[in-house]
Amino acid sequence: MDYVIGSGPAGVACATALLGRGRAVTMLDAGLTLEPGYEALRMAMAARAPEDWTPEQHAMRRLPAGGGMPDYKLSHGSDYPYRAAPGAPGLGIDVPGVAASYAQGGLGNVWGAAMLPYRAADFATWPVAVEEMAPAYRAVLGFVPLAGQADALEPEFPFYVRPRADMPVSRQAKALLRRFARASLPGVVAGRARLAVRAAGCNACGECLNGCPRDLIFSGRQELAALRAAGMTYIQGAVVRGLAEDEHGVQIHALTAMGGQVFSGDRVFVAAGVYGSTGLMLRSLGQARAEILDSQYFILPLLGLARTTGVAAERLHTLAQVFIEIEDAAVAAQNVHLQIYGYSDVLDATIAQKLGALRELRAQVLERALVVQGYLHSDVSGRLAARLEGDVLRVTAVPNLATPAVLKRLVRRLGRLAPVLGARPLGPLLQAMPPGRGYHSGGSFPMRECPGPGETDTLGRPYGRRRTHIVDAAVFPSIPAATITLTVMANAWRIGNES
Numbered sequence: 001m002d003y004v005i006g007s008g009p010a011g012v013a014c015a016t017a018l019l020g021r022g023r024a025v026t027m028l029d030a031g032l033t034l035e036p037g038y039e040a041l042r043m044a045m046a047a048r049a050p051e052d053w054t055p056e057q058h059a060m061r062r063l064p065a066g067g068g069m070p071d072y073k074l075s076h077g078s079d080y081p082y083r084a085a086p087g088a089p090g091l092g093i094d095v096p097g098v099a100a101s102y103a104q105g106g107l108g109n110v111w112g113a114a115m116l117p118y119r120a121a122d123f124a125t126w127p128v129a130v131e132e133m134a135p136a137y138r139a140v141l142g143f144v145p146l147a148g149q150a151d152a153l154e155p156e157f158p159f160y161v162r163p164r165a166d167m168p169v170s171r172q173a174k175a176l177l178r179r180f181a182r183a184s185l186p187g188v189v190a191g192r193a194r195l196a197v198r199a200a201g202c203n204a205c206g207e208c209l210n211g212c213p214r215d216l217i218f219s220g221r222q223e224l225a226a227l228r229a230a231g232m233t234y235i236q237g238a239v240v241r242g243l244a245e246d247e248h249g250v251q252i253h254a255l256t257a258m259g260g261q262v263f264s265g266d267r268v269f270v271a272a273g274v275y276g277s278t279g280l281m282l283r284s285l286g287q288a289r290a291e292i293l294d295s296q297y298f299i300l301p302l303l304g305l306a307r308t309t310g311v312a313a314e315r316l317h318t319l320a321q322v323f324i325e326i327e328d329a330a331v332a333a334q335n336v337h338l339q340i341y342g343y344s345d346v347l348d349a350t351i352a353q354k355l356g357a358l359r360e361l362r363a364q365v366l367e368r369a370l371v372v373q374g375y376l377h378s379d380v381s382g383r384l385a386a387r388l389e390g391d392v393l394r395v396t397a398v399p400n401l402a403t404p405a406v407l408k409r410l411v412r413r414l415g416r417l418a419p420v421l422g423a424r425p426l427g428p429l430l431q432a433m434p435p436g437r438g439y440h441s442g443g444s445f446p447m448r449e450c451p452g453p454g455e456t457d458t459l460g461r462p463y464g465r466r467r468t469h470i471v472d473a474a475v476f477p478s479i480p481a482a483t484i485t486l487t488v489m490a491n492a493w494r495i496g497n498e499s
Helices: 009-020 036-046 055-060 130-140 171-182 220-229 273-285 345-355 359-366 403-416 485-498
Strands: 002-005 025-029 091-093 188-192 233-236 239-246 249-256 259-265 267-270 289-294 297-304 322-326 336-341 369-375 383-389 392-398 423-425 468-470
Touching: 002 009, 002 249, 002 259, 009 025, 009 130, 009 220, 009 267, 009 485, 025 220, 025 259, 036 055, 091 273, 130 485, 171 188, 171 322, 220 233, 239 267, 239 273, 249 267, 267 273, 267 485, 273 289, 273 383, 273 392, 273 468, 297 403, 403 423
Parallel strands: 002 025, 002 267, 025 233, 091 392, 267 468
Antiparallel strands: 188 322, 239 249, 249 259, 289 383, 297 369, 297 423, 322 336, 336 369, 383 392
């Protein structure tokens, strides 16, 4: 029997690979779910046309379950993806809005659905080459929906599996993409955002950032029925607190509804998310500290050179519209990944908060506004120091002195691109988020060709362990700037398939 810990993207990808090899698999999962009231709200909205939704339904999806405005993105009005499960070990993170997830499907319930593979160059410092990852990318995209189309991104970011559909883009995004297609810009490419969405069912309601009422955005939670049908045993309400192994197998110490239990099996695959996996492995290995890498996240507003009238009335999705990749040594030695967002109720509310009663000015700004959500390579990003204090994992942000200079150079580069962007970057409004805030983190037990203490081999096995495999981003040797989830899933599938 093989055990998988966690039902997030890495957990379901690893379980898929193990079942495909004919292995007996049990998944242990805390498995918190959306409260019945919010689920009923979601289903009611899914059954009706957006124009028939009530103001009360809109309002409920924008308020946290416990009252007060949170620092993090809600799911259908609920903060359940971030709640600690009963019996979970303590976790103290000094970055507001950052938490581990004990939800069924993990943070896949609140992610932005952006899906790019890593480039061949991104694997240069990894003990695993892109050629070894390619079959895993194809396998994952065999069950994860992908919306996108062929464009200038493809040479560096292959599809591996051709998308069957695409998501429509706004008029602002179409104009931007036309300008990029006509321009010749060495080191800068742009293309349609690739999204893990079942595009055929989308009615362009604009609710993506609050949780899709039709549940079209991929989540590991959606795969559990198929995995169980394929033979996987799913144990919900299990919080794993420690792991041990000997020459005969592994012992998994967990709290369940029945109290403390020990599960014994051949191997265990740890997919508890970077904070969950880091804390679990530090406790199980008798280690006190680890360093977590991060692809630092930033937000940069753009002000259009011309207005696009009627953006608030345009029926569209509110996920990323465009990806821009900047590979310019004058900015940074590594690639910078940018996601362009247009109108959303979140942007509208932010502008309204800034401009208050200046209604006419607010409308003009909204019709010119775009937002860049960007990521840097971990080499030029801050990091997170993790240490055990008793049973509590303390996580502290550690800034990188190189980050502000990289962002300053990037803003200047985008300023020179203003005619092609059709917008100017508002540099003074740039927000460099603290390490961890973008949830593109990992590397606490990095894979090495010849691992030592605190490291893992290419199958995610910590030094000194043979039957314990870490399969989520905790084993990444670096965190490139491109979107992380597809590679997390592909690497987890690879380890499950090869172990």
